[in-house]
Amino acid sequence: MDPAVLGRDDAPRPAVVLPVFEGPLDLLLHLVREDKVSIWDIPIAKVCDQYHEALRRMEELDLEVAGEYLVYAAWLLLIKSRSLLPRRDEDDKDPRQELVERLIEYEKVKASASELAGLAELRRGVEAVRLASPEAPDDSELILEEVDVVALGRALQAVLERHQREHPPAMQLEPIRFSVREKIIELMGLIERERSFPLLSHVLTRPDRLESVTLLIAALELLRLGTARAHQRAAFAEIYMTPTGKPLPLENLGDA
Amino acid sequence: MPELHELAAMAEAILAVAGEPVTLEALLAGAGEGVERERMEQALELVKQRHDQPGSGLLLERVGGGFRLATRPEHEPAVRTFLGYRSKARLSQAGLETLAIVAYRQPITLPEVNFLRGVNSAAVVRTLIERKLIVVAGRKQVVGTPLLYRTSREFLVHFGLPDLSALPTPEEVAQVAGEGASAP
């Protein structure tokens, strides 16, 4: 929305077209200066109207900014209500005092800001002479004095990000905790001791799934080698393993 | 012992390569032993005078705690056309106010800036950091240990100030502002 154009509705509008304000303090200062309102006698209703107008003109209601205006409006109301009460004693500060101080301080800030703007204007076109020199290091060197914690923190972030790019996380391989060879020997031992070994109950009660899988492979391996037999009465029933009497060919087991 | 104009030439060569303010100490270091401060200052005065003659496109300025060789402002259109940059973005009102607060009250925290301006200035402070006009000067030892900000050397260069003491005093500023206000 063009800030110079006010709404088309017929509601009465303040006579002044408000310039863009930096916030409630700025607006208040503007009213005091432009409308020649006494800094000690700020018309609360008028200011609140102006605050409302400033908020209305925001293209989108920014809650934070609205909050800032509200805080000042509330403060003005507080000052007004206090000034209506009789002061208890001489030591009581004038409730307007702090606001006046804030306005005076802010006015100084604005004056310094326009002073700086003037200085910058004089500097347009003043560019550093920088002739090439074979000895001169590249521009990436920083003036130590000007390096702050922000630069430090950013440098760390950059290093860590680069490191991560160059060292993508490796595929997670579980360490081999159980070998088939080991399980074959272990299982054959159990079969020979028990003579009729309940394979399923054993496999299904292992705490580690990888161990269960290894055990099953070991059992199949024992059947293939002919060192054990498997019996099952019905589907899903217990599988019993019994020794055939053929010795385990230890040297052919491999290391898997 | 070099002649004064030789010393001036040497100082000019150093300044031309430096590309930024050079302290008197650094110039003396470059010149080698046996050159006194006063003599170096005389040599710099000579450099300055030479560039203040018509025909020079440069000037010697005292800025950012040192001496700097820079282009004369009147050549801004030509330099800009040549470098092809868009005219450097001027600082916004919010930027100038925040910078003024930091400049005069440094080191200062964000909550203090917010208090003085009556609005949250976090985004403005971020921009000023991006533009290298302010830097973090540590932490304030109060609840929440907020970061403290100060103006940088780039700030001095940007505004053409030799050092912070060259900032116009608040009284001087008030006077200028007062004059402005009384104008019709």
Added chain:
Amino acid sequence: MPELHELAAMAEAILAVAGEPVTLEALLAGAGEGVERERMEQALELVKQRHDQPGSGLLLERVGGGFRLATRPEHEPAVRTFLGYRSKARLSQAGLETLAIVAYRQPITLPEVNFLRGVNSAAVVRTLIERKLIVVAGRKQVVGTPLLYRTSREFLVHFGLPDLSALPTPEEVAQVAGEGASAP
């Protein structure tokens, strides 16, 4: 139509910010319309003559299809000495990275720094020790017992921190100087 000495000044300003050879065409473009080649060449001759006077540390040379402003060779030793002096108050990008790693991961060994940076940082670590920003903090009890490094007192003073716990977290850094800072 600018005076010849004005044109010379303008050409000098352009050459001074270019830092590298500039073609006659680029100079003419910078000067704007209505300046003829011959006139620009005359102006450049003026620049050359001015710098051939005693007291100038620069010279105008014709190189590779263009013109270049450069320092006079006789000042090379002074320029080199100056640059060496200045580099003592500087920190390279590698130095900043290494300092950041030591600051946030201390105590840390050189191999660990190398691993994070991806390059050997022995020389950088040495420089940081010379600048008194980091110090040796004993040896790590692993194979080879490498030296451990940590930041110094001077480090804390430089960054205005009461202790290491005051270093900003990555989140805080992003907040203070995040991307997406508002337009100035």
